[in-house]
Amino acid sequence: MNRGQPAIQGYQAGRSRERSRDPHLHRYAQRAAGMTASEIRALFAVASRPEVVSLAGGMPYLPALPMDSLADDMASLVAQDGMTALQYGSAQGIPELREQICEVMALEGVCAHPDDVTVTVGSQSALDLVTRIFCDPGDVVLAEAPSYVGALGSFTAYQAQVVHVPMDDGGLVPDALHDALRRLAEQGRTPKFLYTIPNFHNPAGVTLTVSRRSEVLEICAAHGVLVIEDNPYGLLGFDGQTYPALRASDPDNVVYLGSFSKTFAPGLRVGWALAPHAVREKLVLAAESATLCPPTFTQAVVSRYLAGHDWKSQVKTYQEAYRDRRDAMISALEQQLPSGCRWTRPDGGFFVWLSVPAGLDTKAMLPRAVTQRVAYVPGTAFYADQAGSRQIRLSFCYPPPDRIKEGVRRLAGVLEGELELLATFGSVSPRTVAGPQSPSPDTA
């Protein structure tokens, strides 16, 4: 583990040396050229030290889970069904769980058949497989600006080109979507799909308004563009509210991605894709070559949990925990942050999206923030282009409310310091951290 700034520099120098002497360099596929580690990963290694308040990670608040009762569950699962639960399963996932997943999706208006559900190794794997079956190198995909860092990672891995579409407080802007499609059409290009997170957006914290949902679907249908609806946070509305899934209105042109990582536990890696039948067939074949089958055991754990626990009440417990944390963060931001800062006010999910005054650079500022014992993800991580240098993603999902307040207090101090430098010298110090921008998506 690195211990402070000098160690970080040592780490970077070490990595550069290693890269320059890689004897396999001539052997990699073209797609591997985009696979380079971000230097800000080293900062996150430092940020995991206990004295640092991390507002960077997207880890769910697991102390809310009933561990003792889960322990009993697990034991009886192995004792009663170990022979099946520890054996290979089908690439599509176990049938019981696929039926239960349909019941979960019904809460957001989705009417689906278990045959059209594919269980995946977290919804990240669904995203990877969807990109695998649709994207040739150079293909265009549309994504919100900003978008989920893990999705951008998958698109890059398959050499797709991301075109961002602006959002506002009501989510993706339909007019902007229309404009983007028109501009692409003028170039003779049709995107393979629109990737969208309609509810409690990561990282933006906003939700697509209900009236915009039909507009987005109509625009995509008119332009022959498939919709990938990523919905990990949909059940985490702080007032228990839900929104109609895009998939509910357009079963033939939407691939819906879901996950138990936020409503139950991420370490099980159980997600899913609901896809039109022919797409589902391709997905299963792609999944088979990727992992043979998702872990039978963790699927059985989720299935037993859904059948044997009051899981909706557990989701409510999560909602309440996250609402308290959201409240703590918003009130701390209001009290502490210097003028000129703006932020979103999420009604669910994990994240607040913060914009800082002009002249500041959130990526350049990160090492100083970590020195002041607070961590965040710079906005640049969430764009495929060079945008986001004045933005920050703050997550309130994991630390307790008092730690969130302390973290915001430290962040405010860092921002004040930067603004003073700016006022004195006309600019802050140049970037100290260069290179690729993505942090590890499991912390983002």
Next chain:
Amino acid sequence: MNRGQPAIQGYQAGRSRERSRDPHLHRYAQRAAGMTASEIRALFAVASRPEVVSLAGGMPYLPALPMDSLADDMASLVAQDGMTALQYGSAQGIPELREQICEVMALEGVCAHPDDVTVTVGSQSALDLVTRIFCDPGDVVLAEAPSYVGALGSFTAYQAQVVHVPMDDGGLVPDALHDALRRLAEQGRTPKFLYTIPNFHNPAGVTLTVSRRSEVLEICAAHGVLVIEDNPYGLLGFDGQTYPALRASDPDNVVYLGSFSKTFAPGLRVGWALAPHAVREKLVLAAESATLCPPTFTQAVVSRYLAGHDWKSQVKTYQEAYRDRRDAMISALEQQLPSGCRWTRPDGGFFVWLSVPAGLDTKAMLPRAVTQRVAYVPGTAFYADQAGSRQIRLSFCYPPPDRIKEGVRRLAGVLEGELELLATFGSVSPRTVAGPQSPSPDTA
């Protein structure tokens, strides 16, 4: 579930209809063109009926596991470490397990550092990720003839071209490897890697002799070809014997793939890759875009199992169970099969490779075998070209010895019938099953 031959035909017709009306057909990536379901999958659905003796699947014999003690383990894992074990983890895998994996590999002479180990979602995922980072469309990879069906699936998914290298009872033939590389060099082509299963080969049942190991490594090094060593069965030698891993002699030019699917349980999907440092960095980044991280929970289960159980004694139990089954199969083959048949005699692993007399076609024969209540995988599944029509893979890992004997008796009856037809009419009936050749790799 299909119920016999008419149902199979109905299934095929239904699938063709669906395929022809896929409205997303114009959207798929080029690589998806190779992703088509095999019609023989329908036969395997029938073959899973209890009255059929399946010599097709590669499912480990899990009744050998101590389920009650595993149940206790699982409960204490959740109660004590649930907060960590159910949370996101690093893309590379949990450190404790990576250390233990080094101890496991030491049994075959591998000296490795945990930093160079990447835990994956079964070794299939390692295979997929290795192919992802090395293979552009059209790149050549070398593989034994025959080779593992799941590896061929991954190579196809990344549009690599497989060139097969012959084997004999001593495994891959070094002279043939040399010839293949020379022929490719004449075309100006260098394969990205040699994919090889040195121990208890799937499907061939043979083991690479010790003297050939250094020859294979030298030839690959001389031609600048990386070696991918896939070793899921290495600890399942029936006399407890092990062989030196290729990786042990050449750490810089071998990527070693391992798995707990056969030594512990496949439903956990825990495998790994040991790779030279720079390659490992790429692997972790590729893994991150594929799944964020492997399931923390199943990694913790394996780690606890390795630490808390006499796992080597459990491996011995497996060895003995599989030896009994191998003996049952070999003696049944000797007693029952018509003359002109030849088969390998494995000293470990799961599989016997059977060659039938000239004039027979094992894929065409499969529906008749299933009608006679015995299933196998036709040899064609294990080749990227059109070879294997006179071969059959028989697996002895799962059914008890008396069922194996009964299965071989039924298979002998089918072969006798085919040979009678051949003697009477000069040829057997034409193929009744056409189309792509791969069965589901989780049954193969």
